[in-house]
Amino acid sequence: MKHNRLTRLLAVLLAAVLLAGCGKGKKTEDAEKTGDPNTLTHVWRGSALPMPEGLTISGSVQPVWDPERGVLTCAALRGEQVNDEEGYYDYDIVHATLVETSPDGVLSERPGILPDGNLTGFFRENRFFWLSQEVTENSYRVMLQSVDLDTGETTAGDDLVPLFSEPGVLYYTFAVDGDGDFWFTNGREIIAVTPAWTRRASIPVRSGEAQDILTSRDGRVWIAAAGNGRGITVSSADKETGTLRPAITNQTATRVMEGNGEWLFFFVDHEGVKGVREENGNLVMEEVVNYDNSAMDYHTITPVALFDGDVMLAVRYDPNTGFIHGIVPAEALFCTRAEDIDISRLKTITVAYTDTLSPAMTAAVNRFREEHVDFRVELEDWTDKGTPGTWGGGAARMTQDIVTGLYKPDILYSATSNTEGSDTAVYIQQAYAKGLYVDLLPYLEADGLAYDLFGSVRRTFDDGEGGIWGLASHVMIDEVFVSTPELLGPYAEKGYWNLAEFLDFIETRPEGTEAYNHLTQTTLPSFCEGAFRGFIDLETGTCSFDSPVFVRYLELLRSLPTETDYERHSPYVSLDGNELAELRFAGKLALSRTKKLVFGQTLAVHYGMKDPVLIGNPSPDERRGAGMELVLRDVCVILDTCEERDAAWALLRSLFDADSLNGAPALHSGFREAAEELYAREYVSYFDCSAPSYSHILWDDMKPTDPAALPHPGVVTRFTPEDTARMEEVFENAGSPLAERWNDAAVKIVREEISAFLGGVGTAEECAGKIQSRASIYLAEQH
Numbered sequence: 001m002k003h004n005r006l007t008r009l010l011a012v013l014l015a016a017v018l019l020a021g022c023g024k025g026k027k028t029e030d031a032e033k034t035g036d037p038n039t040l041t042h043v044w045r046g047s048a049l050p051m052p053e054g055l056t057i058s059g060s061v062q063p064v065w066d067p068e069r070g071v072l073t074c075a076a077l078r079g080e081q082v083n084d085e086e087g088y089y090d091y092d093i094v095h096a097t098l099v100e101t102s103p104d105g106v107l108s109e110r111p112g113i114l115p116d117g118n119l120t121g122f123f124r125e126n127r128f129f130w131l132s133q134e135v136t137e138n139s140y141r142v143m144l145q146s147v148d149l150d151t152g153e154t155t156a157g158d159d160l161v162p163l164f165s166e167p168g169v170l171y172y173t174f175a176v177d178g179d180g181d182f183w184f185t186n187g188r189e190i191i192a193v194t195p196a197w198t199r200r201a202s203i204p205v206r207s208g209e210a211q212d213i214l215t216s217r218d219g220r221v222w223i224a225a226a227g228n229g230r231g232i233t234v235s236s237a238d239k240e241t242g243t244l245r246p247a248i249t250n251q252t253a254t255r256v257m258e259g260n261g262e263w264l265f266f267f268v269d270h271e272g273v274k275g276v277r278e279e280n281g282n283l284v285m286e287e288v289v290n291y292d293n294s295a296m297d298y299h300t301i302t303p304v305a306l307f308d309g310d311v312m313l314a315v316r317y318d319p320n321t322g323f324i325h326g327i328v329p330a331e332a333l334f335c336t337r338a339e340d341i342d343i344s345r346l347k348t349i350t351v352a353y354t355d356t357l358s359p360a361m362t363a364a365v366n367r368f369r370e371e372h373v374d375f376r377v378e379l380e381d382w383t384d385k386g387t388p389g390t391w392g393g394g395a396a397r398m399t400q401d402i403v404t405g406l407y408k409p410d411i412l413y414s415a416t417s418n419t420e421g422s423d424t425a426v427y428i429q430q431a432y433a434k435g436l437y438v439d440l441l442p443y444l445e446a447d448g449l450a451y452d453l454f455g456s457v458r459r460t461f462d463d464g465e466g467g468i469w470g471l472a473s474h475v476m477i478d479e480v481f482v483s484t485p486e487l488l489g490p491y492a493e494k495g496y497w498n499l500a501e502f503l504d505f506i507e508t509r510p511e512g513t514e515a516y517n518h519l520t521q522t523t524l525p526s527f528c529e530g531a532f533r534g535f536i537d538l539e540t541g542t543c544s545f546d547s548p549v550f551v552r553y554l555e556l557l558r559s560l561p562t563e564t565d566y567e568r569h570s571p572y573v574s575l576d577g578n579e580l581a582e583l584r585f586a587g588k589l590a591l592s593r594t595k596k597l598v599f600g601q602t603l604a605v606h607y608g609m610k611d612p613v614l615i616g617n618p619s620p621d622e623r624r625g626a627g628m629e630l631v632l633r634d635v636c637v638i639l640d641t642c643e644e645r646d647a648a649w650a651l652l653r654s655l656f657d658a659d660s661l662n663g664a665p666a667l668h669s670g671f672r673e674a675a676e677e678l679y680a681r682e683y684v685s686y687f688d689c690s691a692p693s694y695s696h697i698l699w700d701d702m703k704p705t706d707p708a709a710l711p712h713p714g715v716v717t718r719f720t721p722e723d724t725a726r727m728e729e730v731f732e733n734a735g736s737p738l739a740e741r742w743n744d745a746a747v748k749i750v751r752e753e754i755s756a757f758l759g760g761v762g763t764a765e766e767c768a769g770k771i772q773s774r775a776s777i778y779l780a781e782q783h
Helices: 009-020 029-034 359-371 393-403 426-433 441-446 455-460 490-494 499-507 523-535 548-559 563-569 577-585 645-655 668-676 721-733 738-742 745-758 764-782
Strands: 044-048 064-066 071-083 089-102 105-111 121-124 127-135 140-148 154-159 182-185 189-193 199-204 209-215 221-226 232-238 243-250 255-258 265-268 272-279 282-290 301-307 311-317 330-337 347-353 375-381 411-417 471-477 480-483 592-594 613-615 630-638 681-686 694-697 714-718
Touching (some): 044 311, 182 209, 209 255, 221 255, 232 255, 232 265, 243 282, 265 301, 272 301, 282 301, 359 630, 359 645, 411 426, 411 645, 426 630, 426 738, 455 471, 455 630, 455 721, 471 645, 471 721, 490 613, 499 523, 499 548, 523 745, 548 745, 548 764, 630 645, 668 721
Parallel strands (some): 347 375, 347 411
Antiparallel strands (some): 044 330, 064 071, 071 089, 089 105, 121 127, 127 140, 140 154, 182 189, 189 199, 209 221, 221 232, 232 243, 255 265, 265 272, 272 282, 301 311, 480 592, 681 714
8 A cells, every 4th residue: 555655855955955054154265355344245136937727947957048029948847646446645746837927927938848757957949858778678869959939840759778888877966068078977987979879978076076067158068966964066078088077176066057147057055056157267166146135045045047138037936845745836036136235324133142043033034134124134143152171161152241231132032942041052942041031022012923923932931020031933841641531530631740649640540551561760850840939939948848748758759660671670671662552542551751742743553543632741830731741842031132123023033924944933923833634644654763754745636544554653733723723722822931931949958868868868858958959058048
């Protein structure tokens, strides 16, 4: 049985690139050369280029621009899913359409002229050229084909494979030189072939890998080769001598593009586009497009071609959209050169951060740049600004400079924040602790977002004085317990429990039933430390760790196995996921755990129920959802030294419009909108983690999966509007103030004394007494 395992492949790839490196506000190379740091050069501006509805422009077909008519001729693609006789996904097919378009509108579309498939090719003299292959069990053939764009007549050359001396699979990149000879490569050898289909030249590739063949307007051929992680080297090809002459290298280039009348060819890298031209017999490389100065995000925008007259065609991809029926949807952008920008006349918003920017933040910054042309955004990465060799030194130095007033950025940013204070950027902690923040509640109210924002997020950033000191645009629920109404008893309806109730549940399970299969001296504290706030009164500076409930907790903790003992003796260690699921279904394991809950994921694998009960860790708070903590994405604080607060808020506000690869939108409206995309999906989940779970879209007339036909034990579920409502309630009720979780000095005292206690020092009452004494002194000093 075949299933459509549609994934967001492109989004994952883009996420990986984003984590590897981020754009930064900086002076351009030209500004440094001219000595004018206040001028941004090589600026381009783009707008959407009209395309026929349902068609996506091909980024791998070299288009043609007619400057006199202002018309672009290009290939556009549409994907189609083909199902088998049983209605299951079988394969995708891509149809190509010949399109003539302009900034003013589409002129024509001609389906059926171009061949089907994700093409690589080019237009020459009213023909389109491409390579096709025929692969059988015993043969591999590659032919150069072309189609007359007027008549639709197709011609094909002979098999190219025998013309190569070196074996290899042909690349789909090829070119035609000024003599009309065609050039091909299989990565190890480059050949030139006459129109009569005889080999004119053979050039071996001795180092690197020939990855692209280009022709400049003067008819010369250029070979681009990757160089062992050192960018791309472009060499000139001489078919008379059969040699390559190394010409120029761009150490940061990711690909190359054909030139125009002014430039022989172009390099594309993460900073922009560099043009190469000849000057006094030497090749010179100069910047042509600067992404930062043009407010272009290189993660999502890909240049396709630069034409005469300062015109560029680019495509913009949605980083959260993967392949749909064999293609990745993209928006065509028509870009033209703009005037240099005098940044001394611009207002500036500075964003300070360490480590990385998320895809959502990168998109938000670029959207802000496009919509606020009178502002520039400086992205200042402090990761490497600390003491060399000191982990987190950049964050520590930034914090010190902010607190002492030496550094005054407008926005502090952290890509993520876990429930433990140590995992939250220290500069964001101190911005709150020192009162250096702008209250965002008035902005949320003015934009009608105050109560669209999840209560969990409002609760997390509650400053204790009626204000909201920070924001996160996307969130997840951290680890929570999963159970059933029958097993949880009264706590299922309450939706929370305190430490005493949790201990009751652990200690009073029916015979033959375990509360949790991995309850050890390590896991119990991870569940219960949030409840320790119940023994601390910050208002009076007192604590009650010598209470009977805490002593009882210590006694239970010492009775549990260590991780080593658990691995050696627990009957659950040898069980696989299927066997553990059977125990849960039989009510023999009362609690299960789920990690990083967003929405759409199925929980049916825990107890066979589509809608099991979720309950947080024990908590001193008496409200439904207490003990469920958030993992935050894109945490932002506007500092009170920010002079352009409205603009800084506009940048934060745009974060809510950005898709995230790792989290649920923090707004009710965004949550519901994102959930709409999930209703057409089917979720296949297996009990044994050795069989990976997945989801796929049920296209029209596609039959749902029969659970009995799964190759491994598992469940098949659908996500419904009712599921959205249930999950929305969870996200509304979760969370607790970050400031309370950061105040963990007393908790550190607890950890220290418990470590000695578990090592055999003293009784539970004595341990509780020591904690009470030390914590009391600390709290009194702080009060």
